[in-house]
Amino acid sequence: AQRVTQPEKLLSVFKGAPVELKCNYSYSGSPELFWYVQYSRQRLQLLLRHISRESIKGFTADLNKGETSFHLKKPFAQEEDSAMYYCALSPNYNDMRFGAGTRLTVKP
Amino acid sequence: DAGITQSPRYKITETGRQVTLMCHQTWSHSYMFWYRQDLGHGLRLIYYSAAADITDKGEVPDGYVVSRSKTENFPLTLESATRSQTSVYFCASHGAPTYEQYFGPGTRLTVT
Numbered sequence: 001a002q003r004v005t006q007p008e009k010l011l012s013v014f015k016g017a018p019v020e021l022k023c024n025y026s027y028s029g030s031p032e033l034f035w036y037v038q039y040s041r042q043r044l045q046l047l048l049r050h051i052s053r054e055s056i057k058g059f060t061a062d063l064n065k066g067e068t069s070f071h072l073k074k075p076f077a078q079e080e081d082s083a084m085y086y087c088a089l090s091p092n093y094n095d096m097r098f099g100a101g102t103r104l105t106v107k108p
Numbered sequence: 109d110a111g112i113t114q115s116p117r118y119k120i121t122e123t124g125r126q127v128t129l130m131c132h133q134t135w136s137h138s139y140m141f142w143y144r145q146d147l148g149h150g151l152r153l154i155y156y157s158a159a160a161d162i163t164d165k166g167e168v169p170d171g172y173v174v175s176r177s178k179t180e181n182f183p184l185t186l187e188s189a190t191r192s193q194t195s196v197y198f199c200a201s202h203g204a205p206t207y208e209q210y211f212g213p214g215t216r217l218t219v220t
Contacts, residue, residue: 009148032207044151044198044211086150090207093139094158095166096200098150 002027004089006099013077014107021072021102023061023087031089033070035061036098038084047072047085057081077106111135114199114212121189122220129184129215131199139202140182141166141209142174144195151198157182189219 003026013019025033035047048056050063050070061072070087087099112133121127131140138159143151153166155174163174171193173185182201186193196216200209 004150006150034208036211043213044200046208046210049208093202093204093207094156094164096141096153096207096209097167098143098152100148100150 002031002089002091002095002097004087004097004099006085006087006102008102009100010103010105012105012107015079016076019074019077019081019104019106021085021087021104023070023072023099025068025070025087025089027068027089027091029091031091033061033063034088034090034096035059035070035072036086036088038086040083044086077104079106079108082106112199112201112210112212114197114215116215117213118216120218120220123190124188127186127189127217129186129197129199129217131182131184131212133180133182133199133201133210133212135201135203135210136179137201137203137210138179139204139209140176141200142172142182142184143198143200144168144193145198145214146195154184154197186217189217191219193217194219 005024033050036044037047090096115130141156142154157163157176199212202209
């Protein structure tokens with residue numbers, strides 16, 4: 001079964017500290033993986049996708065097929081990074097499975 | 109992004125009433141989706157549509173009905189609302205070949 005697990009519901013770091021949001025998935029094939037972000041009172045928006053391998057707002061995520069993980073990292077967190085982050089897996093055009101989300105708080 | 113809109117943004121209804129949530133997109137995307145967002149569950153897919161007149165169930169379809177007579181519209185109807193359907197509902201769309209979905213602003217529905 002397709003499943004996305006984000007083990008941390010809440011994560012709090014200080015400004016300037018490194019941050020890592022964990023995401024593990026279960027899927028037998030080769031899915032597309034995404035990180036979406038939802039800032040307060042805003043709609044979900046794509047942060048990055050694994051196939052593009054680009055860095056958005058200083059965030060990166062590496063797909064580790066052996067560990068079936070897609071952790072999101074940023075070396076120096078900023079206060080404006082405070083938001084809800086969702087890891088998502090899409091096995092095909094018709095489906096997208098989301099994790100439960102991690103609420104990141106960056107303290108000044 | 110004004111490309112995908114939802115209405116109403118907030119709705120309070122009573123148990124047993126029928127309520128329809130609207131979703132409209134201007135990109136002519138083939139695929140459209142309805143999700144509900146609940147604390148501890150993230151987003152769960154209710155229904156999706158691959159094109160006009162083609163719809164199918166997602167992970168949590170019970171109690172919901174959808175239709176898609178036009179590419180740009182994808183309404184979601186709760187035929188007889190229950191308190192367990194209190195949630196935030198998001199509509200999304202994407203156009204193949206990309207899997208990236210674009211989300212609407214959401215509708216916060218409260219069933220009393």
